[in-house]
Amino acid sequence: MEFRYLKYFVAVAQTRHFTRAAEQLGIAQPPLSQQIKKLEHELGVDLFKRLSRGVELTKAGEVFYTDAMSLLADAERAMAKVRQIARGENTEVKIGFATSTSTSIQVLEKMGALQNEGVNLKTAELPMSELAEQLKNKQLDIAIMRLPCYASESFERLTLFDDPFVAVIPTGHPLAQFKRIQMKQLREQRILLFPRETGPALFDGMNTLFADAGIRLEPQFSAPQLRTTIAMAQAGLGIAIVPYSLAEHLDDSAVVASIEDIPLISRIVVAWEASNLNRQMLKVVAKISKTDG
Known part of the structure; x- marks a missing residue:
């Protein structure tokens, strides 16, 4: 399947009209119709009901639309990461979780809020002492820690929730x-x-x-x-x-x-080493500290 088929399909699904979709895409209407037919032939299903004044998604089309949107979003994130790397920006942020924080619903919700931020997250679950050691040595950028904790006192910290x-x-x-x-x-x-x-x-x-x-x-x-x-x-x-x-x-x-x-x-906190200048890390800290848990 060619990737452009997904863009064509989504444009038609959103406009419910071949001509309007073609104008949006900057191509002629006949080639667009042909490409959609090729896609339907490749999938072996009809994605649209052709009506006199436009089109409607079939049941199969509705399912495929959800997956197509997800694939396009993944592709957009991948391209954003590549562009950041080309500009010399580090997109990777290494996050460590204390064992007692990794299954918290509020913590997981905050991590979920980072999915569309164009950040490449690397995660690990570690005992508190090892978490602090790796944070100090910059093997980790961020740690989700539980207070009270003697080992966290030398780090920058923001409270996520009590x-x-x-x-x-x-x-x-x-x-x-x-x-x-x-x-x-x-x-x-x-x-x-x-x-x-x-x-x-x-x-x-x-x-x-x-x-x-x-x-x-x-x-x-x-x-x-x-x-x-x-x-x-x-x-x-x-x-x-x-x-x-x-x-x-x-x-x-x-x-x-x-x-x-x-x-x-x-208290659950996000902690980081003050001398860590990873800009993506600081963006992640700002994001998760502002997200409602």
Whole structure:
């Protein structure tokens, strides 16, 4: 299939008229009609119903129109990237995600807003310490990080959204009947946490929080990551205290309860090294920090 066929087809589909489409394309009407017939012959279907005053898309034509628009948009983005490279502009932006941020609906929506920006995104999911190291060494341009985080303090940062802590409670647990709980209700409960090396600042904040509330932690019930504590809660091993975005996809094996008096706040930020002068990177930062999540 010749690429120009797609342009011809889209022009006729949008104008609903061969003559008007030909004028728009800057070609004569008879050759345009012939090219559309060749396209239909190649596909083995009629794309248009020929009427006395114009044309209408057939069912097959409606389906093909959606795909044709997508293909043309992809081609336009590819050409824009080539032109940027020819002008000496770097179109690649390397983005790293902390493990606890990569499945957040709000984060994914913000990434989706970059699809039509002509930016070549390279992504990776890494532990927080490695994420900070690669950002510092400019192996990454941008990091989506979770605060509190000691390793992020030397970077430029913009807040994307606050992510409050909630309790993930096994369905059969006595506290599962409550939509809202208080810290005192967690006393004498088995609280699932992760090792300090996974996220020192977050661990320290939660550890202090639990100690002040009189909640005892049992090290033997730790998990390697925040997300793993949720799986353990779903299996009935205890209660996980996690940011809400990690509990967005739960099934009925556990319930989510807000914690009314919890003073600790988790925050999702975009971070970058101040000396990184990648112009595309700065455009991406501006775009995702302004996008509603």
